[in-house]
Amino acid sequence: MDVSKYKEMFLSEAKENLQLLNESLLKLEKNPADLKPVDEMFRAAHSLKGMAATMNYSKLAGLCHAIEDVLDKVRKKERKLTSEMVEVFFECFDNLELSLRRISGGENEADVAGSLSKLNGLLSAPGEKLVSEVPEGARLAEEPSSIEKIREIKVKVETLDTLAGLVEELLVNKMLLDQLYASGKFADMPGALDALGRLVSDLQYNVMQARLVPVAQIFHRFPRMVRDLARRERKQVNLVVEGAEIELDRKIVDKLGEPLVHLLRNAVDHGIEVPKERKNLGKPATGTIRLVARREKDYAIIEVEDDGGGIGEEKVKRVAVEKGIIGRKEVAGLGYEETVALLFDSRFSAAERVTEVSGRGVGLDVVKRTVESLGGTVQVATELGKGMKVTLRFPLTLAIISALLTKVGEEVYAVPLTSVVRSVRVKGEDVKRVVGREVVVLSEGNVPLLRLSDFFSFSHEREEGALMVLVNRGNEFLGLGVDELLDKQDIIVKPLDRLVRQSRVFAGFTILGDGKPALILDVNSLFDSVVEEQRYMVDSRARENIS
């Protein structure tokens, strides 16, 4: 029986086990009184050992075996967990990882003799301390490239079945089209083409779904990395990870690793102060870094926040001037946001944020570039002495959105369902005029009414009442006056031409089931235009009053 064909499967599961080992050990290090992670580690080591032995990776199996032996002693309380032990375990895990990486690259396993003798040392000399060296632990942290590209995605069987089903339908559809064409029944073809369009969009939707991966795939490495970095810097850091289950397109997740490594390293190296300094500042000795992922409407948000020293506005300004990024005069007029935005300048990064340890410039500019290449944005908030928060925003690349289709005049407009609150029919007497703008009183408050027919300057009969789609942006509300509500539908977002895009109130367009295009409203921009219009109105009123 040839086991080599199981190699990929072995590597994939071995990595999972290794991750479990690392995570459990971190848990154990944080709370040595709770020995539950030891059982998990034991099982993971055992499982890995069995697989490695099957694959004839004897060094790997041998190392796992030795790890298992030590764990067994800890589990049975024959040995106490010591910090030396934790250190040796981490080293062994790094060794296992190295082996896996080498096997994956078609090389031989790494040498394990050193790790083995250290493990044996743990067993043979109870209580006796090993020479404790400063761990060279930060190996992982040094190379963002050690965050591996996602090479495989686990897809639910149901998703695959759905895909296969769709492909089958496509084939049937193609045969139907062939037949219609051959028999000259052109009149029947549009129906078949409609069906084809729907199938293709379904297919796209399902493929996109299949490409989603949880950010945990990259997040999982960070606790270990932050720990190693903190130890090297002799700092105490607690990394809190939230929202690891949030799913993003594989492409984004793949590229996200590097910027996050930068940000976390920044937070540890420059953000969090050494324990003594923190105490003097009245902060808890252990600093906290929060890595949070969450979804907000059509965006995925990833935040890295630390409660360290932060950077003062004044210092940013001073350095920016010193480095010639900005003139002395201009800098005076800058607001907070504009000031912190200076941090993204490559010259700034190189100047001020050089790490003492690695001697490498850690650039926020690099982060910005990567994130923007993925269609995202970066925001920084920082306050001297309080810490720093970097927020990454990504559009969910899912090009399919649920939308409410509405009719205005002869045109169909799609309103993204994520912003729709409800639809309301208002009577003429309920529409008031406030400062030249129609306003409807609803339970949400006074809601401006934006008649799309007016907005898009259709010649259109004036009605007193309105059929309104109530949309929101946070706590702001806006009523979009439409003529007809058509349907709720999942539509594919297609980008607009550059020229049309400048109008900004459209997020894109889609092709409807009947082959006609429909524009997709950008609710955010509609809000902006109403706010602007009101400002203009108020201004002109004021001028009228003066004259």
Next chain:
Amino acid sequence: MEDTETVRVLVVDDSFFMRTLVSDMLNSDPDIKVVGAAKDGNNALEKLKTLRPDVITLDYLMPGLSGLRTLKRIMRERPTPVIMLSAYTEEGTAATIECLEAGAVDFVLKPSGTVSVDIEKVKDKLTAKIKRASKVNIQKIKSILARKRVKQFLAPGVVVKEKVFVIGSSTGGPSVLELILSELPSNFPAAILIVQHMPAKFTNSLAERLNRTSEIVVKEAEGGDVVEPGKAYVAPGDFHMTVKRIMTEGATRAIISLNQGPPVHGLRPSVDVTMKSVADVYGENAVGIILTGMGRDGAEGMRAIKRRNGKTIAQDEATSLIYGMPREVIEKGDADYVFPVFEISQGIIQLL
């Protein structure tokens, strides 16, 4: 069409790698078909209901419901022959013995640790054992498990006997041994030698387990052990066990000795080797007991005991998980008594 001879197997393992590997191994045998795989105990119990496999392979170390607890629930909810996949570790052997006593038919060592394992051999063993297990009447195990232990009783001050009881068993043996020994009273006045076909380490776990579940002392035999009444000695895996008489401290004692002579019937320890030596040393004071198991090991030993005027007991067909070794003895006319498993301890007491 599935042929009726095809053995339908459910593979239970928390490792995807192992599930795939084991499934591929089994499917490569034309007579075996893997009908499903489960990643943990609860998943297995669910699939058991709908798939109705003939045999289950079960990993002993799983998160959540452990192998042992899964096995116990299988035996309760839908008794099915189970083959344990075990590791050659202290924990692995102990867990395996417990599983064997809880109703698992057999076990196979899976690759683990530094011992290099020939995957081809694992495959051959696994497929052979699965086929054998598929023919087992699981109700037999179930009835042994369900049987209430009937403790035998001996009046205090019973006289120590010169007798020695030598028990040979194979597949299905551990649960039967557990039943028999646990029914013996703490003041049992004779020695017991046990030969159970099993690899090294496992026999130690077996001895420890039997020691815990019975009132007499059970230990894995070591060379030089003095055969004492009230104690049971389990032949260690990979060694033949014999007894000899020697003079020490002015008295004649029977001493256990171990050797790694060539396997007999491909087996080491072999029942025949121990029984023949016991027949030589103890003569009419020897009682041979042959229990469930495949093959014919023990047949010659039982005959040797009978020739020396010792007594012989064979487990009956109805309660033998595998009616191989007892059949050899019974058909050759070498069994003085044929008892169902539940009456063996009583038979032992009567032959004291």
